[in-house]
Amino acid sequence: MAALGAAAPSTAGPATRAIDWQLATVTATRDETPTVRSFTLGLPGWTGHRAGQHLDLRLTAADGYSVERSYSIASEPERAGEVDITVERIEGGEVSPFLHEVVVPGDRLEVRGPIGGYFVWGASLGGPLLLVAGGSGVVPLMAMARHRARAGMTIPTRLLFSSRGFDEIIYREELERLAAAGDGFEVIHTLTRQQPAGWTGYGRRIDESMLAEVLEPLGASTRAYACGPTALVEVAANALVRLGLPPDRIRTERFGPTGT
Amino acid sequence: MDERIAEMRDDPAVDLTVDGNAIGGMLATMFGVDVTGSPGQCAHCHTVSVVGTMRVYMRGPGVVVRCPACAQVVMRIVKTPTGTYLDVSGASFVRIAR
Numbered sequence: 001m002a003a004l005g006a007a008a009p010s011t012a013g014p015a016t017r018a019i020d021w022q023l024a025t026v027t028a029t030r031d032e033t034p035t036v037r038s039f040t041l042g043l044p045g046w047t048g049h050r051a052g053q054h055l056d057l058r059l060t061a062a063d064g065y066s067v068e069r070s071y072s073i074a075s076e077p078e079r080a081g082e083v084d085i086t087v088e089r090i091e092g093g094e095v096s097p098f099l100h101e102v103v104v105p106g107d108r109l110e111v112r113g114p115i116g117g118y119f120v121w122g123a124s125l126g127g128p129l130l131l132v133a134g135g136s137g138v139v140p141l142m143a144m145a146r147h148r149a150r151a152g153m154t155i156p157t158r159l160l161f162s163s164r165g166f167d168e169i170i171y172r173e174e175l176e177r178l179a180a181a182g183d184g185f186e187v188i189h190t191l192t193r194q195q196p197a198g199w200t201g202y203g204r205r206i207d208e209s210m211l212a213e214v215l216e217p218l219g220a221s222t223r224a225y226a227c228g229p230t231a232l233v234e235v236a237a238n239a240l241v242r243l244g245l246p247p248d249r250i251r252t253e254r255f256g257p258t259g260t
Numbered sequence: 261m262d263e264r265i266a267e268m269r270d271d272p273a274v275d276l277t278v279d280g281n282a283i284g285g286m287l288a289t290m291f292g293v294d295v296t297g298s299p300g301q302c303a304h305c306h307t308v309s310v311v312g313t314m315r316v317y318m319r320g321p322g323v324v325v326r327c328p329a330c331a332q333v334v335m336r337i338v339k340t341p342t343g344t345y346l347d348v349s350g351a352s353f354v355r356i357a358r
Contacts, residue, residue: 019285019288019289019292054281054284055285056285056286068285070281070282070284070285112285113285115284115285115288115294115296116281116284116294116296116297116312117284117294117295117296117297117298117312118280118281118296118297118310118311118312118313119281119296119312230277230278251312252279252313253279253281253312254277254278254279254281255278255282
């Protein structure tokens with residue numbers, strides 16, 4: 001594991017394309033929850049991204065063995081020359097334990113991106129906006145929320161966020177701040193395994209009746225983005241169609257049971 | 261579209277699935293542009309769906325891309341030491357934006 005690191009990229013520089021590997025320098029890390037950590041990557045050759053896009057990260061061992069993983073970009077496009085990724089530590093995974101245990105500021109990693117032209121949102125697409133997240137599926141949706149706030153948009157937006165327990169809510173304090181800004185952004189939490197005493201939010205998995213309640217104030221012209229484990233995304237997408245949203249206004253990203 | 265997706269919810273293999281977004285980088289190296297937002301047509305059932313919504317199985321030695329409507333194979337990608345095999349015989353087209 002410790003032998004993995006960044007190999008020299010094949011191409012870099014001002015003409016860097018999204019599909020070329022480039023060298024990123026880790027400039028900061030931040031713990032979001034006990035098992036989720038954010039990494040800020042300095043990227044001099046970054047061409048800029050759209051909220052919702054991801055990047056591929058490649059680790060290469062001395063013997064040439066390499067492994068690639070995709071991570072959603074958490075930061076808003078307005079930040080130039082750097083991006084944040086947020087990584088959940090997956091036990092037994094090949095990449096995420098390395099990122100959590102070994103990588104520190106100053107380390108260099110190979111990345112490729114930005115990637116994705118489907119699961120993206122920006123001002124030109126408008127709203128109202130319904131964001132549905134399960135666990136670390138919140139990451140690309142956070143890029144959308146940060147972009148919305150940073151650009152001063154007031155598009156009515158509701159984030160329905162499913163976490164296992166209160167301490168496992170990723171970005172909890174920042175989401176509270178965004179919701180307190182009074183610019184039309186709301187967060188609705190559901191805690192599926194453990195709820196603290198006095199919890200007034202939802203306490204079950206996302207289902208159709210929950211989505212109906214959360215969607216109702218936004219109306220039928222809502223644009224919806226759902227990201228999380230496959231099962232959650234399937235439930236959400238099917239329910240939203242039954243609730244009357246046109247399928248072409250629902251965009252989905254499934255990352256399977258683990259991202260490793 | 262909705263009822264066809266609903267059928268797949270009972271498929272235990274759905275738990276192993278990601279979607280076409282996950283192979284956006286790999287496809288971009290082959291096509292030269294991002295195709296996750298591109299529509300492609302399944303050669304089996306002729307449903308047109310966006311590549312980003314196609315079902316992707318990538319835990320095996322290669323990548324298998326299946327139609328979200330009928331679950332038939334649309335694409336297969338296998339990397340070998342000497343090159344990458346891209347089998348798109350399950351697609352009747354993929355429209356790449358100009």
